[in-house]
Amino acid sequence: GAVVSQHPSWVICKSGTSVKIECRSLDFQATTxxxxxxxxxxxxxxxxxxxxxxxxxxxxxxxxDKFLINHASLTLSTLTVTSxxxxxxxxxxxxxxxxxxxxxxxxxxxxxxxx
Amino acid sequence: DAKTTQPPSMDCAxxxxxxxxxxxxxxxxxxxxxxxxxxxxxxxxxIIHGLKNNETNEMASLxxxxxxKSSTLILPHATLRDTAVYYCIVRANGSGxxxxxxxxxxxxxxxx
Numbered sequence: 001g002a003v004v005s006q007h008p009s010w011v012i013c014k015s016g017t018s019v020k021i022e023c024r025s026l027d028f029q030a031t032t033x034x035x036x037x038x039x040x041x042x043x044x045x046x047x048x049x050x051x052x053x054x055x056x057x058x059x060x061x062x063x064x065d066k067f068l069i070n071h072a073s074l075t076l077s078t079l080t081v082t083s084x085x086x087x088x089x090x091x092x093x094x095x096x097x098x099x100x101x102x103x104x105x106x107x108x109x110x111x112x113x114x115x
Numbered sequence: 116d117a118k119t120t121q122p123p124s125m126d127c128a129x130x131x132x133x134x135x136x137x138x139x140x141x142x143x144x145x146x147x148x149x150x151x152x153x154x155x156x157x158x159x160x161x162i163i164h165g166l167k168n169n170e171t172n173e174m175a176s177l178x179x180x181x182x183x184k185s186s187t188l189i190l191p192h193a194t195l196r197d198t199a200v201y202y203c204i205v206r207a208n209g210s211g212x213x214x215x216x217x218x219x220x221x222x223x224x225x226x227x
Contacts, residue, residue: 106158
């Protein structure tokens, strides 16, 4: 079964509003989670590394003030898209490594559409 | 910088073996070869990984050349549900919290 969940699975919002996306590890603790963005017919692009109890690390070119990341617990990371615009419409995916396993589990993704 | 090179797309007949190649000529000694796949509108799914020996699990087999500069993912009996984008990634092991950088992958079409 799924070990990483995302909520919501899809969201439509108006331009200028903020949207929060949750990423949860279901039966394990994750001190680190990763956030990706994927545009149609393109590959996943890493946006940032979410660290429990500390600031997120953003990839070059990703605006930290626009994409707010909070990793308040060992099972939850949130990505808030602030003042969303149509160009922010994308598929947002999170992942979490599981201790003792040499791989990561990915969430099912959240499709954001900004009107 | 891309560490792997994969063909952009491939076709395979349903029921046949799908062989997906990957070149990773600059792989270093501590890097493993990982394969993930992404079915349309879903998150990526781990398939298999290996260092230098061939590996097999319930999903696929991974064949790594002796010089480790290339590998092949084999889906032994492809079904329509195997239609997806397959990503070959090289990364150091033992550090599961390292970020994964995805290339463009191979779009595999399973034909009925």
